[in-house]
Amino acid sequence: xxxxxxxxxxxxxxxxxxxxxxxxxxxxxxxxxxxxxxxxxxxxxxxxxxxxxxxxxxxxxxxxxxxxxxxxxxxxxxxxxxxxxxxxxxxxxxxxxxxxxxxxxxxxxxxxxxxxxxxxxxxxxxxxxxxxxxxxxxxxxxxxxxxxxxxxxxxxxxxxxxxxxxxxxxxxxxxxxxxxxxxxxxxxxxxxxxxxxxxxxxxxxxxxxxxxxxxxxxxxxxxxxxxxxxxxxxxxxxxxxxxxxxxxxxxxxxxxxxxxxxxxxxxxxxxxxxxxxxxxxxxxxxxxxxxxxxxxxxxxxxxxxxxxxxxxxxxxxxx
Amino acid sequence: xxxxxxxxxxxxxxxxxxxxxxxxxxxxxxxxxxxxxxxxxxxxxxxxxxxxxxxxxxxxxxxxxxxxxxxxxxxxxxxxxxxxxxxxxxxxxxxxxxxxxxxxxxxxxxxxxxxxxxxxxxxxxxxxxxxxxxxxxxxxxxxxxxxxxxxxxxxxxxxxxxxxxxxxxxxxxxxxxxxxxxxxxxxxxxxxxxxxxxxxxxxxxxxxxxxxxxxxxxxxxxxxxxxxxxxxxxxxxxxxxxxxxxxxxxxxxxxxxxxxxxxxxxxxxxxxxxxxxxxxxxxxx
Numbered sequence: 146x147x148x149x150x151x152x153x154x155x156x157x158x159x160x161x162x163x164x165x166x167x168x169x170x171x172x173x174x175x176x177x178x179x180x181x182x183x184x185x186x187x188x189x190x191x192x193x194x195x196x197x198x199x200x201x202x203x204x205x206x207x208x209x210x211x212x213x214x215x216x217x218x219x220x221x222x223x224x225x226x227x228x229x230x231x232x233x234x235x236x237x238x239x240x241x242x243x244x245x246x247x248x249x250x251x252x253x254x255x256x257x258x259x260x261x262x263x264x265x266x267x268x269x270x271x272x273x274x275x276x277x278x279x280x281x282x283x284x285x286x287x288x289x290x291x292x293x294x295x296x297x298x299x300x301x302x303x304x305x306x307x308x309x310x311x312x313x314x315x316x317x318x319x320x321x322x323x324x325x326x327x328x329x330x331x332x333x334x335x336x337x338x339x340x341x342x343x344x345x346x347x348x349x350x351x352x353x354x355x356x357x358x359x360x361x362x363x364x365x366x367x368x369x370x371x372x373x374x375x376x377x378x379x380x381x382x383x384x385x386x387x388x389x390x391x392x393x394x395x396x397x398x399x400x401x402x403x404x405x406x407x408x409x410x411x412x413x414x415x416x417x418x419x420x421x422x423x424x425x426x427x428x429x430x431x432x433x434x435x436x437x438x439x440x441x442x443x444x445x446x447x448x449x450x451x452x453x454x455x456x457x458x459x460x461x462x463x464x
Numbered sequence: 465x466x467x468x469x470x471x472x473x474x475x476x477x478x479x480x481x482x483x484x485x486x487x488x489x490x491x492x493x494x495x496x497x498x499x500x501x502x503x504x505x506x507x508x509x510x511x512x513x514x515x516x517x518x519x520x521x522x523x524x525x526x527x528x529x530x531x532x533x534x535x536x537x538x539x540x541x542x543x544x545x546x547x548x549x550x551x552x553x554x555x556x557x558x559x560x561x562x563x564x565x566x567x568x569x570x571x572x573x574x575x576x577x578x579x580x581x582x583x584x585x586x587x588x589x590x591x592x593x594x595x596x597x598x599x600x601x602x603x604x605x606x607x608x609x610x611x612x613x614x615x616x617x618x619x620x621x622x623x624x625x626x627x628x629x630x631x632x633x634x635x636x637x638x639x640x641x642x643x644x645x646x647x648x649x650x651x652x653x654x655x656x657x658x659x660x661x662x663x664x665x666x667x668x669x670x671x672x673x674x675x676x677x678x679x680x681x682x683x684x685x686x687x688x689x690x691x692x693x694x695x696x697x698x699x700x701x702x703x704x705x706x707x708x709x710x711x712x713x714x715x716x717x718x719x720x721x722x723x724x725x726x727x728x729x730x731x732x733x734x735x736x737x738x739x740x741x742x743x744x745x746x747x748x749x
Contacts, residue, residue, distance in 0.1 A: 151566035158559050159552065258552035261603075263517065264544050267567050268536035460519070 148267045152275030153283060159252070160245055163284060167291040170237050174230060175298035182306050205310040208317075215317075222303045223321035223421050230295035231331055235338075238288045242280060242342075243361075246349035249276045250458055251360040269459040273350070277451055280346045285335040292331060323421035330425040337399040337434050344443040345391060347450030354457040391443065399434040401427065468493050468614055468646045469514060473522035476509050476670075483509040484520070485670035493613065494643035496660055499650045500740055501667035507650045510667065511618050514648070515544055527613065540569060543607045544616035551599055553592035557585055564606055576609035579639065597628035604632065608640045615640070617649040621656075629653065633660055658736040666743050673743050685739055686722055688715045690729035698728050705742030716742045 157163060185204050207214045250273070253259040262272065300318065307314040352364035372385045434440060469491040476484040483506045491497055501507045512518040514526055516535035524531060529538040551560065557580070564571050583601045591599055600620065607615065617636075621629040637660050641647060651657055664681055666674035676684065690698045695713050699706070701724065703715035716734055717725060725731060734742075 148567040151563055154566075155559075155563060158556075159554055253552070256552055257550055258555075260517075260544075260546040261550050261552065264515075264539065264546070265564065265567050266536055266539035266569075 148271060149275060149278075152267065152272060153279060156276060156279040156283070160248070163241060163245060163279075164287050166241055167234055167237055167287055170233060171230060171291045171295040171298075174233055175295050175302070178229075178299050179302040182302050183309070185306075208310065208312070219317060219321045222300075222318045223323060224327070226296040226299035226303070227292065227323070227327040227331065230292045230299070231334075234288050234291050234295070235335075238284060241284060242346070243349065243364075245284065246276075246280055246346055247353050247360040247364050249280075249350055250354035250454055251356055270455050273354075273451065273455045273458055276350065277346065280350075281339045281343065285339050289328075289332060289335055293328065296327075321421065323425055326422035326425040330429055333429050333431070334399070337431075338395050341391070341395040341398065341440060341443065343447035344450065347447035347454070350454040351450045351457070354454040390439070394439075398437050398440065399430060401430045401433075466493075467491060467525075468527055469648075470525045471522065472524075474510070474513060474524055475521040476506075476513060476518065477521075482670045484513070486522070487667075487670070487672050489665060489672060489675055491646060491648065491663070493646050495662045496641065496647045496649065497663040497665060498654070498657055498661040498736070499648060499665050499667060500654055500736070501650075501673075502744060505668045506670040507667055508618060509670075511544075511546075511616055511648070511650065515542065515616060541612050542614045542616065543610050543612050544618065545600075545603055545607055545620045546618045551591045551603055553590065555591045556587070557589050557591075557602060558587040560591075560602065560606060561587075564610070568610055570611045571606075572609045572611065574609075576605050579605035579608055579635075597624050600624060600628065600632065604635060608635070613645055615645065615647045617647065617651075619651055620649070621651065621653065629656055633657060636660075654736045654740060661736075664736065666740060668744055674739075681736075681739070682733055684719050685734050686717050686720070686725060687732040687734040687738065688717065688725045688729050689713075689732065690715065694728050701725065701728075705745060 208218055209215075253262060300322070303318045304314040307317045348368075349364050352367075353360045356363040368384075368388060372382065372388070375384050376382055467490045469489070471487060471489050474484055474487050475482065485506075487510075499507050499510065509518065513520040513524060514531055516531035516533075516538055519532060526538060527541050529541070531538050555563075561573060561576055564576075565573050580602070583598065583605070585594065585598050585602055591602070594602065604620075615636075621632050624632070633656060636647065649657060649661075658678075661678055663677050664674060665672060688698060688703075689709070690713050692711070692713065698713065698715045701715075701717065701720055704718050705716040707714050712729075716738065722731060
């Protein structure tokens with residue numbers, strides 16, 4: 146197991162897109178946000194839908210004269226630096242995962258370096274598990290760090306904005322930020338998402354280990370074929386529903402979805418005191434996630450797929 | 465001394481074709497063995513079996529390990545270069561050294577740096593920016609810095625120019641080989657390695673055609689150059705191969721007394737390449 150950290154390093158050396166792609170997106174986000182916000186500094190105008198019609202108002206004036214607007218801004222300044230990067234970088238991560246995993250056991254065969262790796266005293270199980278760990282732990286960790294960097298960047302822009310309109314950054318921006326609960330909730334969300342997606346990761350790795358070419362097609366076509374066949378023969382779509390459930394149901398499984406609307410209403414109502422920390426904390430639902438048979442069943446399926454990928458790397462000798 | 469490699473009844477089939485057909489051989493420590501054969505003869509299959517990269521039938525022992533079942537363990541004791549340009553193109557030289565140092569208990573960073581210092585390769589370069597010859601130099605520097613008893617080289621100099629090829633074997637012989645180590649090498653450029661080999665194995669159609677030490681080869685095989693008028697007498701002595709050269713006939717004999725032959729013409733030591741051709745054509749006939 147002394148080799149394991151080196152194998153993880155190897156993955157980052159080989160697949161630099163794992164951190165470059167999120168870095169590009171977070172830079173774009175923070176850059177555009179900063180530019181957009183600071184161009185609304187003193188004298189800047191914003192367009193707001195108001196009850197008495199659409200109008201352009203001065204943001205500085207609005208904050209100083211309208212308590213509700215001020216409250217809404219504090220709310221946004223507290224939550225959005227976490228939520229917006231989280232949504233963006235999580236979406237980016239889905240693509241990073243797909244391309245990383247479909248290439249994970251294919252690239253070394255394509256460039257024929259697999260025999261070099263196999264000439265070293267590292268067994269196939271350890272090698273494949275290092276790739277699983279990259280998908281389950283390293284990639285989400287990079288996303289987490291990326292979200293935190295973006296949150297810091299956006300908050301810095303907010304702070305500068307507060308100064309430009311002669312407000313206390315502490316009072317307007319910082320005092321309401323969920324410094325602990327937002328990162329904790331994000332870490333939880335990323336962790337449960339990884340576990341929930343484990344069978345998908347396993348499948349992509351199996352396709353990657355199997356394919357002689359076009360591993361992404363091998364990943365996509367068999368499930369599509371099964372779905373079409375089921376539709377044609379049984380006139381049902383259970384398989385498609387299964388896949389759809391797997392791809393879309395991590396949030397309802399791991400979070401208290403019935404409470405989301407209530408929390409939002411609560412936030413709207415409480416004009417004086419906004420408790421992001423409470424809002425985040427009340428959403429997570431590890432009990433429901435850990436007692437979900439689909440989650441455990443998914444892990445079993447993931448183990449089978451990963452074992453298949455290990456077997457293929459170990460025993461299939463191509464000439 | 466215990467044998468480094470012992471094969472008994474080693475076989476491997478791909479469907480109907482027998483890549484290896486029940487072969488036996490033993491390789492002792494401190495030898496440099498040339499495994500020579502035409503394309504598709506079974507050389508690569510034999511090496512793959514040795515390195516635990518393919519399933520086989522029969523018994524195969526490599527330094528006390530079953531190579532197929534105990535592959536990862538075996539790789540601590542064996543190094544191989546399977547082909548040129550097999551290092552991943554994205555890898556930096558420094559990363560290659562770091563990685564091997566991290567995962568291989570027998571690797572000496574110092575030795576690898578020593579070998580690399582003799583080349584034009586710099587640490588920051590990626591493999592994709594190196595020439596084919598430099599990639600081989602890098603791979604060889606890494607492999608020679610690993611202290612193991614068996615080194616397997618499968619066509620290590622394929623596609624390299626002659627300067628690199630010569631230098632490759634000079635380095636292996638001068639800086640690496642000693643009586644504790646064993647090297648198994650396959651190549652098509654037989655003439656380049658015949659002076660460094662201690663043992664010779666010819667393989668054809670999955671069978672061993674010849675398996676001798678080079679000393680025995682020199683004892684046993686002899687070439688005789690005769691004038692046309694004495695060809696019949698030469699043939700009568702049981703040549704295994706004959707060909708024409710500059711108006712004379714050249715006969716190759718196996719295990720015929722040199723004294724008897726020298727009366728008919730000039731004696732020569734056959735080159736490995738000539739011996740190979742004779743043996744391969746003999747088998748075909």
